[in-house]
Amino acid sequence: MPHLDLLAGQFLDYLVVEKGLSEKTIASYRTDLSQYFLHLRSNGVKNVSAEDMPLIIGHLSEMEKTSLSPRSRARHLAALRGFYRFLVQEEVLAEDPSRRVDLPKIGLKLPDVLSIEEVERLLAMPDTTDSVGARNAAMLEVLYGAGLRVSELVTLKRHDVNTEACFLKVMGKGASERIVPVGSHAKARLEFYLGTARPLLLKGRESAHLFVARAGKPLTRQGFWKILKKYAEHSGIRKQITPHSLRHAFASHLLEGGADLRSIQMMLGHADISSTQIYTHVARKHLQEIHEKYHPRG
Template sequence: MIIEDFLNYLQNEKRASPNTVRSYATDLYQLKEALGKDPAQATLPEIRLYLAKLAQKISRASLARKLSSFKAYFRFLKKNNKLNDERLLFLKGPKLERKLPRVLNVDEVFAMLEKPTGDDFLALRDKAILEILYGAGLRVSELASLSIDDVLLDLQVFRIKGKGGKERLTPFGQKAKTALLTYLEAREKLLKRKKKETRHLFLNVRGKPLSSRSIHRIVKKYALYLGLPEVSPHTLRHSFATHLLEAGADLRVIQEMLGHARLATTQRYTHLDFSRLARVYDDSHPRAKRSKKNEGNNDYRRKKRR
């Protein structure tokens, strides 16, 4: 029952997302099965042996994620005086190469947003989804969980319930509003035709709530139409943040819109390209005096990106 107590703690006190709770449950029950006992009774050598076997089967990133689940559980056990071996609190995972997520340039994003065409339900829905993912920078889970009540059309704002149950208001632009209004009309017609009622915003053709996995497939489909592999909803979220940053938006404003609890998370999530660094240096530093040749190179870089 100790694992179940931990999962209840995650869900009810930490307000972790359903996906997080499911991932932790999978990791911990797999560990329990491998050990033949609750991990609360495990020793450091037993856990190290299990991790060593896992390392031969899964990637470093997957191993690090599982270890994160284990350590969260061990901290919970320590807090409740049920941890058998306190050395488990100091387990170290594999070193990971920190990679920036892929970001699309403005032209690539615009081409993708224009790809859904037609006035059928699916095209209008997909158009709205893409516009909102890029226009508001939402997580895919946040988009999937949106209800009609979360849309404040007059203010052009979404009421978002993010990680840990924290609420925030996220603005969206006129393009997203236009796409959303058109979709809402098609949504209402679909529900009348199917004789169904639901407060969920995004639906499938049967009138049921659209899942995060389905949204992933939608984004990937339109990206592949344009020959853009490895594009996900997170790619549009990252592109949203990066383009704001490149246009001069304050990092703390971006942090608020993304729903990050710590500024450090936003700093890792976004990045500055060389052209912006050079432009800020030229405009700000009193001793810059960059040559005309370098200025021309910077102009060329900017035009190339457009």
């Protein structure tokens, strides 16, 4: 099994690229994991395992004795839960030992959702007269238009796309496959990319991957994150933008437009609808703003 610090580094990279967490949150997670690793080592434990539940509970009990607030302990447990879930997802562990440890309910933190106007500004940034720009434009449109995770976006294969029927076949978490529709804008960008830009990028090479770099290799999550960061800086949008921001925007804009929660759950690939329900809070805030603006008693 890889060293604890190596596993922690991989997990923190995942939080940056896949989850789009802020630098402050990443620093907190790093501190939480370091404290937990000290607890493991003080108990003579060198590696994590699926049998770590007593160690997790013991560590949280020690933290309680230091008069740490319930909110801080809950955040700490959230970091450990995320870490263990990541290890299961990466097949380092067969089971998550933190899943039966209670997490105090301290309220939901709503994602900072991009407006439709902000998304449109971002999607307009790539120069589509260039083959790389055309590829980037297609990637942005698909990410927002289908609500994909960035890992799902960069692992799409050429045969996963059906532009005629306007859908994508997406391989999600836990090897779960789902069909996601794409709209007219994403279809147009994809058709242009496939017909013009992709052959230029491949230069006669063959590739099963949908989105390719100049050498014909698939674009990585980190590579796409750098591209998005550049466009975000040039777009003039002041909100923090990550690949996950467009997934949040996809779900929130659908809900605000009248889509039902179950349909959004299916398109996002959430196994549990409770993961999707956070967007009802975003929509509720939007409705409240509409009421205050337009209702005579608002």
